[in-house]
Amino acid sequence: MRLLVLGGTLFLGRHVVRAALDRGHEVATLTRGVTGSPPDGARALHGDRDDAAALPAALAGWAPELVVDTSCQTRAAARNAAAALGDVRGYAFVSSLNAYRNWPPGPIRGEDEPVWETDDDEYGPVKAFAERELAAVLGDRFLTARAGLIVGPHDIVDRLGWWLRRMARGGRVVVPDALDQPIALVDARDLAGWLVDVAERGIGGAVNATGPAGMTTLGGLLEVCREVTGGDADLVPVPEADLVAAGVEPWQDLPLWLPREVAATAWDVDTTRARQLGLPVRPVRESVADTWDWLRDAGELAPPPRGLARPGLDPDREAALLGLRR
Ligand SMILES: NC(=O)c1ccc[n+]([C@@H]2O[C@H](COP(=O)([O-])OP(=O)(O)OC[C@H]3O[C@@H](n4cnc5c(N)ncnc54)[C@H](OP(=O)(O)O)[C@@H]3O)[C@@H](O)[C@H]2O)c1
Structure with a gap:
């Protein structure tokens, strides 16, 4: 047609x-x-x-x-x-x-x-x-x-992509201590x-x-990011209160992380109709690995669409947060 x-x-x-x-x-x-x-x-x-x-x-x-x-x-x-x-x-x-x-x-x-x-x-x-x-x-x-x-290859919004590049760089990586918060994609x-x-x-x-409620957690997703990028990153959970006090913005500075009170219900979305109509649920690992394969060859990414700001935590701010935790 x-x-x-x-x-x-x-x-x-x-x-x-x-x-x-x-x-x-x-x-x-x-x-x-x-x-x-x-x-x-x-x-x-x-x-x-x-x-x-x-x-x-x-x-x-x-x-x-x-x-x-x-x-x-x-x-x-x-x-x-x-x-x-x-x-x-x-x-x-x-x-x-x-x-x-x-x-x-x-x-x-x-x-x-x-x-x-x-x-x-x-x-x-x-x-x-x-x-x-x-x-x-x-x-x-x-x-x-x-x-x-x-999520997936060609994603220039770059929330998952930022985590993948950060994990690939290795070393101590600031993550929110809310690793058990649910997420769906x-x-x-x-x-x-x-x-x-x-x-x-x-x-x-x-x-x-979207994906079914309970499909994974923030920690589960970040662990897959760590594994597909070589596994050298050392995740350092930082309490949410410290992140907020340091002005780290959920979803934007640390992509995919939501404040605890929002995360408690945000991914509790009934997707029964999507499942009945056949919307597939690809394994998270496959989406993450394919995104990483694409990203490694993608070169400089185009700016995010619709005037969205590039997500991610500036290395100096991350170092300052890590300094607090020595
Ligand atoms: N990313 C997420 O996690 C997420 C979550 C929920 C919903 N969504 C929705 O999912 C969709 C994502 O679409 P996408 O990934 O293909 O990216 P997109 O960034 O929304 O793509 C925009 C496309 O539309 C064209 N376009 C933009 N403005 C236009 C205009 N005024 N007239 C004609 N064409 C125009 C662009 O080409 P030109 O610039 O050349 O015109 C480009 O091809 C969006 O509707 C978004 O709101 C995204």
Whole structure:
């Protein structure tokens, strides 16, 4: 079928393009042409989806039957897609658990929990608005995948990647002492293939598109990072109170770490529907090892998308924290 990927040059979008090509679709991507080209085999269409005229102009009569939307970050982008693509047979949209009013910290018991209805331009409210706007036009041909943490090769958000490089450098590595806190993740390749699949099947509704609650812990994930990078790192757990006192920001300075009271429920997300609909759960070790294989050859990474700051703890700050613990 003719499948349009909104996005397609970066992380998740690239994997969607590959999955769609592997399944024999005729694939086009729509991007501004700012962040490079999609994988070979896809037709690269260009236009700014925030501009109402751009999508129809770029399509120029090419009528997609399926859409996978990885790039919606504004209200205008959602409105314009709803206006131009309302006739497709299946539309799979990449949303976020942030669409829920109560996430973080959660827990999220199912897909019926309330989503944001405010009209500000924060990430979660915009995703929730986009879901409503597109569902109003597409009805049950619209599926929204509320993703949590996405990992895997080509990830330039670089949260897992930072830990991998840090572990590879070895020596004493500051880690939060909250190593038993749960964490769930989804591999971008699994999510991508599944998005194509649900679009093909014309499945609708909301899906919590992440790994199952209890799949691993922060400590489990960091141990795998240590092992796949050679095992020379010496993890030094630092009490959360000391990290906070030193101004170390959870999730940003020490990626993937959440404050204890948030972590207690944030990954307690009911993913029953995702499992019923066949979203795979790849072994954590495979995701981590493949990310490391990619990262070693990736050279200098492009800046994180959407104006996100590069995550990670500055070596001087880490040394100061370690100095405190001699
Ligand atoms: N990373 C996570 O852990 C996580 C978690 C939950 C949800 N998500 C969601 O997952 C998706 C990730 O997508 P991704 O990995 O493929 O990366 P992305 O950084 O969101 O990719 C953006 C893509 O869209 C294109 N684009 C950006 N602005 C555009 C515009 N105005 N008009 C047309 N195209 C535009 C970019 O190309 P150009 O720059 O060339 O235009 C690029 O191909 C996002 O929707 C994100 O919100 C991510």
